[in-house]
Amino acid sequence: MKKQIVTLTAIAALSVGAATTASADSTYTVKSGDTLWGISQANNVSVSELKGWNDLSSDLIFPKQQLSIGEEKQEAAAEKSSYTVKSGDTLYRIAVNHGISLDQLMSWNGITGHLIYPGDKLVVSGGTAISVPKAPAPAATTAPAPAQSTAPAQSSAPATAPQSGKEMTVSATAYTAYCTGCSGITATGIDLRSNPNQKVIAVDPTVIPLGSTVWVEGYGTAIAGDTGGAIKGNKIDVFIPSRDAALQWGRKNVTIKILK
Template identity: 70%
Template structure:
């Protein structure tokens, strides 16, 4: 009789352990250097399934991010309208993780340039454009009034369109070359903070920001939909540089005139 009780107890313990393992296996915490492709291979699922289950609009993932890997829950764990910047964050990564454009993120938070600091609180949902934050005054500069000039109640100021919105839907012909993350002198990290060596499947193009705003989604003939996430000293005017993982494929691309379309 005692043996029978022990056996039942062992089965119960094993059942609890199996249930715990099954529960734990339904999600995965992203580690530094992980890619969606690598996780998909390890978990025997497709990249598209991972993106669908986790509402991802791109292949970009961040360390410590929780991913569902069996389709049990495909909705975000939080619905916060703000985000607190952590060490190592970039504006592009934050915008991509929250499904918004880089232009919206900078506009909502009055950010000029791409400098952010740990502890900053950013609006990441439902924001409205605000004036750019003024740089800190030097000790020798006289104090100036920052009060806005009054406007008549009957004539509210009209919000000027952002550069990205004026470019959306624009089609143009450009001269396109290709580059890799391992060229001489390359760090592998783009001007907006995308680690191309850790995300070799990310489609990124280098652009002249005065022609195509950084953070825009762009359809590129012969390449597909990409993020305008990098710049280059030789990329001026109607020129782009497409990121291709391997040097051989980049050389095969060469230089060509192609059609692109700014999507947002």
Template identity: 50%
Template structure:
């Protein structure tokens, strides 16, 4: 379970994290706070904070109580032989990155018998995906897939991924499609080869989440992508990885 870090600039209220697994750690919003600053202080993401607190925008107010560890609605899954984080993330409609964050995983390696914790997620008022674990069997309520989206296999591929930041020397921070990444560091953007992935496409990237194909690069040719990561050190640590992607539109 993620431990809460209290800084001099932020007051954190803990409310019964271990009380039957039903309560959660909460944070009282301070003047000047943003979802981005709170996510960085507490080792989570803006997307997770918005999901856990059912926020439809990034707007927050002083004295507002935010759940910061996602303990509410936490379920667990026992890893079966042949399971991968990619398979489990698709089954529960979460991202590989979220699974790794919730379970403090440093790599994609999992083993049969491992217990993985995850959150039930509400995607919209009319579409709620809720998963219950009963005797280690999964019963999932899934939305009916439209005919237009029924065949997505042609949109899946394996690519080589690197990472970049908007704060490198000589970088403007503005993408090929006009997105200002310095002013909006919480955006999920990837650089692509437009001949392979059209600019403006929404793309699910294993371990990164859903991003917009909003940038290009001289070295990004063929089945290669470049992930925008705000932190320079995190971008360097990412290195070169092979990931699966799915073009959503």
């Protein structure tokens, strides 16, 4: 019986020890010589976080003082649900990498276009749809409305180039959303089949950054929203919805200006 009692006592002691270890994960007992900076470095948190979690108004701490450090776990969980955009990222690729749809990514972050910038922080897990207010309708007027052109947007290129922007000459070809093997979805996630009047060009990202706004001679202002295996160096591919119009474009040297 004595052996059994000793065994049970040992198990109880081990259980208490385990509980103490578990609780120690979220608190730290200050030792003589400790500093907030040293504690923050040892626990991978910042001094300001430690002060905020423990309502400290100064850097003074005392031996045997209990400091909370458990909030770092909550911060880590929050980091997993968000993503910071890096150079070269696209909405489509971010969505694929996090196992969500492009629509979810755009809805959770209130995004209506496809332009993102390095440093942007996006919700990529467990988000909720953000309602984006629609632009107000133009005020009614009694004056007759001007006639609307039925030609695709690609045919209304500006007559003159913008005054500013990095200028270069490139070889330009054209493509459609219905070519053999084409999905109609660009490298940045633009659905060209659903947006046939969207002006988009395929570029070499090492020459023209994806997401840039580019004016193209004879085409107009477009988004650098796609890439292509044959688009290397000073070459671009302009999107034109009509196959016949794309064939008429052919291959030509044009002047472009990278606006932003």
